[in-house]
Amino acid sequence: MEKWWQKEVVYQIYPKSFKDSNGDGIGDLQGIIEKLDYFSDLGVTSLWLCPIYASPMDDNGYDISDYYAINPMFGTMEDLDELIKKGKARGIKIIMDLVVNHTSDEHPWFKAAIADPTSKYRNYYIFKHGKDGRAPTNWRSIFGGSVWQKVTEDEYYFHAFSKKQPCLNWENPVLRQEIYQMINWWLDKGIAGFRVDAINFIKKDQRYQDGEPDGEDGLVSCIPFARNQPGIEVFFKELKENTFAKHDCMTISEAYGVSYDKLGIYIGENGCFDSMFDFNYSNFDIGDNEEWFIRKDWTAKQFRDLLFTSQVEVNKVGWVGTFLENHDQPRSLDKLIVNKADHGYYSATMIASMYFFLRGVPYIYQGEELGMANCVRRSIDDFDDISSHGQYQRMLEEGFSESEALALVNKRSRDNSRTPMPFDDSQYAGFSDVEPWLALNESYPVINVKAQFNDLDSVYSFYKKMIYLRQQSVYSNTLTFGSFIPDECENDNLIVYQRSYQGQLIVNVCNFSNQEQPFICAKELILNNYKEYDGKVLKPYQTIMYLEENK
Known part of the structure; x- marks a missing residue:
């Protein structure tokens, strides 16, 4: 049966870098409201907002300190209500980011867990005693260093990502009910759905045993022990029954490393989510543990094979979100068109057409519709991205020189996609009236909205044509449901x-x-x-x- 969300074209917004409305150098909700007519002109039907919840911003909002509050740097709950209302008037829905594998270490739950080891909140997180005077296991976090952070002489808490992102204990049914209550609160508020972050990390290997070290640091990647673990489908089933199934909403899961024989847990008739992002074709240039210095050579045919395999396998089961870029990926031009001399209108529009008309719900990341490429940073200190610093340190540990490590970080840094949105060629690219929180992409005087908006031969206009073909043409049903x-x-x-x-x-x-x-x-x-x-x-x-x- 056809569903409304299958017809959507989603535009992903990184709010901190989209549009500053109040002159503090940081993008905000009023800035997004200001540009609603831009989205209408482009033709997109949904906006996915990266996290705007209260957060100390250790990982740019993916460390939430209050699920029920808006970060003041982005505005107020009233601003969000206004965005939902004004978006709806234009036929544009709002999708929120849902981060429930972990919270911030500044969340009241975690503060209470630390303050009183006997409180119920202690069991909202994962605390373990050390072994023989060291951490409970030798697992390495996604951002580098141990997954364990010491809190007393012999007790540690678990974090798959930053030490300021303690993992929630999904084995605790009381914690799970807290999460479900929060999800339903947001859906009742009027958002159209969720992109669900790092959801395949919520189940950990309960044996908590050491693994064979895979690096000079004596640690082993936590991925085999903390991602896509057996039994996760039990959590998914309960999550869906208590939340998503009660609402006519849209859900898409971030699901790195899911093998195709496990897709039914995520999508399809018995899956938890309406759709998922398949990363099996997006990280084709790096190793399975997603460390940037383990590079893979590739050919167009190899990429084609990965892309086609993804489409064939996912379509056997359910729906996928088709994408090339997001806030965690470098710009697709640099990844797919290796020779920078070839960057431009033709290469940008070719790769756009390649992915946009695949079967699935297409996602456009801010600036992608302009053909933006990577930026270049000349020092590791110029990077804001927490993972860039972690990867840089790992490279130094593995014997790379500082210049080699910097070059690899430049290729893969998440800052590449997080630079402020260029609306024109003015001093701060029309993003703000003051210096932005993150340095602009140096290409902004040439690659910006104003330069392309009325140019029928621009990348922007090509995206408009693609969206029209999928949404409003005589070919729409074939390009959507075919x-x-x-x-x-x-x-x-x-x-x-x-x-x-x-x-x-x-x-x-x-x-x-x-x-x-x-x-x-x-x-x-x-x-x-x-x-x-x-x-x-x-x-x-x-x-x-x-x-x-x-x-």
Whole structure:
């Protein structure tokens, strides 16, 4: 049965870096309200907001100190109510980020747990005694260093991420009910749904045993012990029954490292969530433990194979959120188009078409619709991103020089996608009237909204065309609900696939190279990022889409 959320086009906002309305250099809710007409012009139908809850901002809001309050740097609850109301008037829904694997160490629950070891809140988190004068296990956190933080001479608390993000104890049913109550409160408030953060970390290996060290620090990645653990489906089932199933909402889970045989836990008829992000094709350039210095060589064909496998396997079970960028990824141009000399309109629009018309709900990350690329930082001190500093230290421990480590951090830093949104070429890019909290991308005088808004040959205008085709054209049903059919063409430089629905067959062709490639097509084109196509040869980074059948 078709669902309303399957028709959405979602725009992801990193609020701190979107638009500053009050002159403090930090983006806020009123700044988002200010730009609602921009979203209407683009054509998106939902806005996903990265966390705006009360937070000390150790990890830019993914460390929540009060689930029921708005961080004053972003505004007030009244501002959010206004955004929901004004968005609804424009047909734009609001999706919140849901972070329930961990809280901030400044959350009242954790403060109470530390202050009184006998309080009920102690069991809201994971506390363990040390072993032989050391931490309970030798697991390494996602951000580097031990997952254990000492609180007394022989007691530690567990954090899969930063030490300021203690993990919640999902084994505790009282804690789970607190979480469900909070989720229902937000859905009753009028938000359309949630993107669910790090949800596959909520179940830990209860044996808490050491692993074989995998680095010079004597530690082992916590991922095999704290992510996608057996039994997590029990938590998911209860979560869904107590919250999402009671509302006509939209949910999408962040689910790194989920094997395709486990998809049914997450999505589909018996899954907890409406859809999920599949990262099996997004982290193709780094190792399985997601350490940036373990680089993988890749070819266009290998990327195509990962992409097609994802589509085929996920579509057997349910729905996926299709994406190239988010707040945790570098810009897709730098990741997919390695030669910076090739960055520009054609390469940006080619990779856009490649992902946007896959089967799933498309997500656009702020600035992606402008063709933004990575920024360049000249010192590790210039990075705000907590994981960039952690990865940098890991690289030094593994023997990389400072310059080598800095180069790798520049390639992969989350700051690449978190630079302030460039609205024009003024001193602070129209983001603010004062110096922003994070340095602007140096490309902003050229790559900005004002430069592209009325230019019919801009990346922005190409995104508008794609959204129109999916949302309002005679091809909408096929591009939304149509089955995905991979085309294993012999030319490894091409990514070709079909979408089929009720007798209508659409073919999407992407030239993933900076050279001309042969491709014969005599059909009338639906979409083309060049002004011409001779029916025989694709130009460098050309993408075309055409109607093959219409029975």
